[in-house]
Amino acid sequence: MIRIGIAGIGFMGMVHYLTYQRLRGARVAALCEQDPKRLAGDWRGIQGNFGPAGEKMDLTGITRYDCLGAMLADESLDVIDITLPPGLHAEIAIQALRAGKHVFCEKPMALTPRDCDRMAAAAAKANRLLLVGHVLPFYPEYAWAYKMVQSGKYGRLLGGSFRRVISDPNWLPHFWSAEQSGGPMLDLHIHDAHFIRLLFGMPAKVTSQGRLRGDLAEFWHTQFHFADHPYVVEATSGTINQQGRSFEHGFEIHLERATLAFDFAVFGNEGRMLLEPTLLDDKGRVKHPKLSDGDPMDAFLGELREILRAIRTGKPSPVLDGNLARDAIVICQKQTESLRKGRPVKVGTK
Numbered sequence: 001m002i003r004i005g006i007a008g009i010g011f012m013g014m015v016h017y018l019t020y021q022r023l024r025g026a027r028v029a030a031l032c033e034q035d036p037k038r039l040a041g042d043w044r045g046i047q048g049n050f051g052p053a054g055e056k057m058d059l060t061g062i063t064r065y066d067c068l069g070a071m072l073a074d075e076s077l078d079v080i081d082i083t084l085p086p087g088l089h090a091e092i093a094i095q096a097l098r099a100g101k102h103v104f105c106e107k108p109m110a111l112t113p114r115d116c117d118r119m120a121a122a123a124a125k126a127n128r129l130l131l132v133g134h135v136l137p138f139y140p141e142y143a144w145a146y147k148m149v150q151s152g153k154y155g156r157l158l159g160g161s162f163r164r165v166i167s168d169p170n171w172l173p174h175f176w177s178a179e180q181s182g183g184p185m186l187d188l189h190i191h192d193a194h195f196i197r198l199l200f201g202m203p204a205k206v207t208s209q210g211r212l213r214g215d216l217a218e219f220w221h222t223q224f225h226f227a228d229h230p231y232v233v234e235a236t237s238g239t240i241n242q243q244g245r246s247f248e249h250g251f252e253i254h255l256e257r258a259t260l261a262f263d264f265a266v267f268g269n270e271g272r273m274l275l276e277p278t279l280l281d282d283k284g285r286v287k288h289p290k291l292s293d294g295d296p297m298d299a300f301l302g303e304l305r306e307i308l309r310a311i312r313t314g315k316p317s318p319v320l321d322g323n324l325a326r327d328a329i330v331i332c333q334k335q336t337e338s339l340r341k342g343r344p345v346k347v348g349t350k
C-alpha cells in the first residue's frame with residue numbers, strides 16, 4: 001500500500017483526495033493544511049471550475065498536520081503530493097525529497113528553471129521520483145491526439161496550433177503575482193507548453209508577440225521554431241477582458257495525411273463543444289472518434305493511476321516526468337522574454 005500525504009487542501013488537494021479514493025493500492029494517510037476548518041474536514045468553501053463542490057468530510061484515520069515540516073518528517077509516508085500554491089512547490093518538494101519521499105507536485109513545477117533544477121538535483125541525490133501533475137495529456141481529446149501522432153498512422157507530424165484563453169480570474173487574489181503564481185504563462189499556458197514539448201521536442205527559438213500586464217505576459221501569440229524539423233507550431237494563450245467566456249481550449253494538429261482538430265469553451269456556466277474532436281483525412285473523410293465524455297475528474301484518475309504505476313515500478317513516467325515539466329517552464333520563460341524584448345529568443349536548456 002502506497003501511503004500518501006497531501007500538502008494543501010484547496011481545490012486541487014480536494015480533487016487529488018477524491019481521486020485517490022477511486023484507486024486501489026494507495027491510501028491518503030496524511031493531510032497538511034493551514035486553514036483549521038479545512039483541516040477539520042469542512043471543505044464546503046472549496047469550489048473549482050470543474051468537479052464536485054466541497055462537502056463536510058469524515059477524515060477519521062487520516063493523520064492531520066497544520067505544519068508542513070511535521071508532515072514531511074512522518075516516516076510512515078511514501079509520497080508527498082504537493083497541491084500548494086506554485087510559489088511553495090520548489091521548497092516543499094526539495095524538503096520532501098531530502099526526507100526520502102517520492103514527490104508528486106502539481107503544475108507548474110516551480111516558478112523558475114533554476115528552482116526546477118534544484119528540485120531535480122534533490123530527486124537525483126535522494127534517488128526518489130519527482131513527478132509533475134501535467135494532466136492535459138490525460139484529457140480524452142489530448143490523449144487521442146497524442147496517440148494518433150505516436151501511432152504514425154497518418155504520417156509524420158508537421159505542426160499544430162494550440163489555444164488556451166480565459167477571462168481574467170479576478171477572484172484569484174495571487175494570480176497576477178510573479179512570486180506566487182506566475183500569471184497566465186505559468187498557470188495556464190504551461191499546459192500547452194508541456195504538450196508542445198511532448199509532441200515536438202524542445203524548440204530552439206520562440207517568437208512571442210502580445211500584451212504584458214506589469215512584468216507578466218497577459219495575452220500573446222507564440223511561434224515555436226525547431227532546429228532539426230521544419231515544424232510549424234504556434235500557440236495563443238492568456239487572459240482577455242470579458243467575463244462571458246471563462247475558458248476556451250483547443251488545437252489543430254497537422255499530420256502528413258490528416259488534421260486533428262478540437263475546440264471547447266465555457267460560456268456563462270455552460271460548457272460547449274465548439275468543434276468536437278475531428279479527424280480530417282486526405283481522402284476527404286471527416287471522422288469523429290468515440291471518446292469518453294471528458295469529465296475532468298476522469299483525467300485526474302488517469303494521471304494519478306500513472307503516478308502510482310511509476311512509484312510502484314520505480315520506472316519514470318514518459319508524460320509526468322519532472323524533466324519534461326522543467327522544459328515546459330524553460331519554454332514559458334523564453335516566451336515571456338521574447339514578448340518583453342519584442343524579438344525572437346533562443347531557448348537552449350537554461
Ligand SMILES: NC(=O)c1ccc[n+]([C@@H]2O[C@H](COP(=O)([O-])OP(=O)(O)OC[C@H]3O[C@@H](n4cnc5c(N)ncnc54)[C@H](O)[C@@H]3O)[C@@H](O)[C@H]2O)c1
Pocket residue numbers: 007008009010011012013032033034035038066067068083084085086088106107108133135187
Ligand atoms: N491541473 C489542473 O488542472 C489544476 C487546476 C487548478 C490548480 N492547479 C494547480 O494546483 C496547485 C494548487 O492550486 P489550488 O487551486 O488548489 O490552490 P488553492 O489556493 O485552492 O489551495 C491551496 C491550499 O494550500 C493551503 N496552503 C497554503 N500555504 C500553506 C502552508 N504553508 N501550509 C499548509 N497549507 C498551505 C491553502 O490554505 C489552500 O487551502 C497550483 O499549483 C495550481 O496551479 C492545477
